[in-house]
Every structure is written in structure tokens, then in C-alpha cells.
Amino acid sequence: MKNWKYFMMTSIVGSALILGACGNSNSESSKGSSTTSQTDAQAGENEKLEGKISGDGSSTVAPIMEAIVEEYSAVQPKVQVSVGVSGTGGGFEKFINGETDFSDASRPIKEEEAAKLKEKNIDYTELKIAFDGLSIVVNKENTWLKDATADEIKKIWLEDGKEKKWSDINPKWPNEKIVYYSPGTESGTYDYFVNDILEGKDIVKSATLSEDDNVLVKGVESDKNAIGYFGFAYYVANKDKLQVVKVDGVEPTHDTIESGEYTPLSRPLFVYVKNEAVKNNSVMYNFTEYMVKNAGPMAEAVGYVKAPEDVYKEDLAKVEKLKK
């Protein structure tokens, strides 16, 4: 009996303290709406900085960001970088809300997103950090679709109100239903595919949409009549389970993506940074600079393709300009 009384007392007192603390800090944190915390120290090359940066965005870009954050935390252990993976659209939503300092994207910013940012007076800069080749994949047992023209791909994926069979696209192909796997609507990969390949028209309704690319890999792997698409890194990691489709005779490889030969499915990957954060927060400036300088090798390390040297030089110039 007595023990329980003590337990109750301690838990009541303890929680009162914690709740009290909550009360205080609410008012404190609501004062500063920005997520960045400032440090006075100027960013020197080897200086140890302290501060916080937060970002969010594309799951396609996430592996590159993780590699950069991992390396950066070794260089600047006191800088707290946190990156969420809410998808390109979800990331921009937070960016517009002023909750993040940078946003990862696997497609360029949309007009309506740019308009909203303008409304909120948030200036941003677009940085290209790597290249990705959207890979169209089919099942290993698929013998008919080795090479497709961009038009055929469009024809396969467009919604036309009917159930589609392979033979509808090309009479030589089997008379069997096509099974579709596509990334989910939150992802920039989906947006890019619909906007740039399907020219903004509807994707087939029967497609299985998933935010988890491994679901797509498993889906295509297990159905002879399946077709799907996703980022190059997922194809590379599952090369032995899937078959990639050449587009207009070009297979997505490291070289064809880098040279731009693999069109129209090569796409740049972006990071959008908040100008104000880069300008006023030396930690953010330092991190951005580090990111641009290391994005190439980091992208390669996780299965993507680095952008040409000029792109990074251009990015760096943009960042330096912001600082001034």
C-alpha cells in the first residue's frame, strides 16, 4: 500500500514538473517561427560550427542527402541537420509553411508552389545535385518488350477508358492484360512521368500506386505481364530480378544518363534552398556549400549519376552570390 502511495506521489510531482516545463517552452518556441538557429561565428573552412538546419522532401533524393548528412556530421559534429522524407510534394508543403530551410525534389518546382512561396515572401534558389534516369522495367519472362519508342510508352501508360492488353499496343504482342505499377502521387517521380512523358494526361487507373518503390519491384518481379517505372538506383539494386526496357534504343546506364543520351527519361534531382537561411545562417551556408561540393561523389556512391562539373560550378556560384 505504502509503495503505491510513493509511486503515485512521485509520478504526480514528476509530471507536474514536466507539464510546467511544457507550458514555459510553448511560449518560447512560438516566438521564433523559423526553424533555423543562428550562430554568430563566421563560416570558416575548418571552424567548428554549431546550429540547426532542417529539410524535407523527395524519397528519391533521400539516399543522397543521407550520405551528405552522414559525411557532414563527421566534419561538423555540432551542427544538427535533420531531413524528413515526405515526398517532393510533402516537402514543398513544409517549405512553403516556413518549416524547413531546404527542400529535396525529384522534379522542378510547380507553378502553384512557386506562387505560394512568393505569397509568403520566401525566396529560394534551385540547385541541381545529381541526375537520375527513370527506368522502365518489365518482368524477366517478358520476351516482347525489349525496346520501346517514347510514343509506345505513352500509349501503354495513358488512360483511355478501356482495359488495356499488350496486343492493343502492338498486335504482335500477347493478348493479355497489362498490369501496371507506378510510384505514388506524392512522389516527384510520378509527377515527372505524368507531366513530361504523358504530357499532363491521366495515367492508367488500374495502376497500383505505392510510395514504397520496393513494392513496385516485387510487383513487377512476380507478374509476367507487369510493367513499372522508378528511379535508376532501384533498378541497379534489382538488376538481376528485372528487365529494363530500352527507350528509343537507348538503355539507361550510368553513361547514357550522364551524357543526356537517355531521353526523355533522364531528369535532374534538385535541392531548393531558402535564400534567407543561406544568407543569414552561417551554418546553413556552410552546409549548402558542402552539399554542392560533395553531391557528385555522394550521388554516385548511392547509385545515382553525378551531374556535369559545370552544373556544380554554377550551383556554387549561386550559393556564393546569396552570401554576398
Add this chain to the structure above:
Amino acid sequence: MNYIHHDTVVKRMSKRLLKNKIYKMLFLSATLLALLVLAVLGYRMIIQGTGYLNWDFFNNFSSRFPQNAGIKAALVGSIWLLAIVAPVSLILGVGAAVYLEEYAKKNRITTFIQMNISNLAGVPSIVFGLLGLTIFVRMLGMGKSVLAAGLTMSLLILPVIIVAAQEAIRAVPNELREASYGIGATKWQTILKVVLPSAIPGILTGGILALSRAIGETAPLVVIGIPVIIHFLPESIFSEFTALPMQIFDWAKRPQEEFQYVAAAGILVLMAVLVFMNSIAVIIRNKFSKRY
């Protein structure tokens, strides 16, 4: 006169015994099926995950190399989360239960409140996530902090705790209360010294089970936008953090196959935490529950 038709009984006996046997097998297989699923899941996780379970796994942050990836940030983050959820949800939950059981008059309003609490227990967790995002993260400006996520999770499990605590309080026999009043105790004294001490095993059992749900929930955290790429530990309740289910979810989505095994190792850690918490609940129930 013969009341029992012996022959008829004998004739039907074998049929009835057979029926009995069939139902027994049916229910046994239902039990075994549930266990089988658990066993297969556990087996797969252990086969895939144990290779990555070592000291480094607990001492490293996540990494782009599967062999270096660790669960430190997520494990510590989940503990921080629990440090918010446990006091907030238990105090509010038990408080509400005490009010509803001991103070509130049984009228329509109370019934209405009661009904709503039961309904809340069935609301999908993603809805609570949206609520937390709007109120805690944005309106109150808490950001994606331990505090915001903790309060959201507290709301999520509050109905479960209230219902469990109510049951426990209701199970305390009225004679105890009457005896307390009889020796001149006030209502508050009675609640504090008689009702709660006898109800606390039940309250804690329900509470701990609810807390383990909070540990395993992912959807509200995804909605709030808890970061997953994070290479520091929370310093206060206003720090950003990541939690076990978020980290596992992130690993499971990676392209490289090895990360599936890292995710399996993460699941093993999460399961160990859950089993640990549930066994505390079982111990409390067995040790302290009184029978009247």
C-alpha cells in the same frame, strides 16, 4: 416409466462426440494459425536480422552503408517520446477516469461523453496525426519536436487509457468505499487512499499496453513529418528526433537489398522493446492484482 431412452442416447452418443471433436479441432487450428503467423514472422526477422544485431548497431546512426547503419537515433528518440507520452497520457487518462467513475453524475451528458470516448478509441491513428500537425506542430509552433509528437501520441492512446482505468476503478468493490466513508474519510481521501491503490494494477496494465501501442505507431509520425535522416540525439523536448518505426520504414524503402536485413534487425529491436513493456504489464497484473 422410462425418462431416459437409453438406446437413443447410445445411438446419438458417437455423433455428439464426433461433433465435439470437430469443433475442438476447429478452434485449435484457429489458435495455431495465429501462432503460426507470429512464428513465421519471428523466424524470418531473426534469420534476416541477427547478422546486423551487434554493439555497433546500437551505437551508430543510420548510414548509407548497410553494415554501418545503426539504430541509435531512433532508439533514443523513442525513449524520449515515451518520456512525454507516459506522464501526459497517464495523468490525463486516470484523471478523466476518476472523474467519470467517482464524481460525474450518471446523466445524459456523462453518457454522451462516455460514448464519445469509446468512439475516439476507434479513430484511425492517421487522423490524430493530422490533428497533431495542425494544432501542435503549426498552431502552437512546437515544430517537429519530441513534445509535439509526444502530445499527439498521448491524444491517440488517451481513450484507451481512460477506458482501461475506468474498468479498473469500477472493479473496486463498493464496500471498500463505504468502509472508508464510515470512518469519516472525505471523497478525495477515499479516492486517493482506497480506490486508486486498489485500482492501480489494472490501470498500469492497461496503461503500459497503450504505451506500447504509442511506441509502435508510425502513421501519426509520418503525417507530422518526423525526419529520418538525423545524426544527432535529442537534447531537450524541443529537439527534432526520429523514432523506431520511422527508421524501420525508411530502411525498408531503400533500394539495396541489404537494407531489408537492417530493417529486420530494427524490427527485432522494436519487438524486444514491446515484449519487455508487455511483460512488465503482465508482472504487474500477476503480482499486485487483488481478488475480493
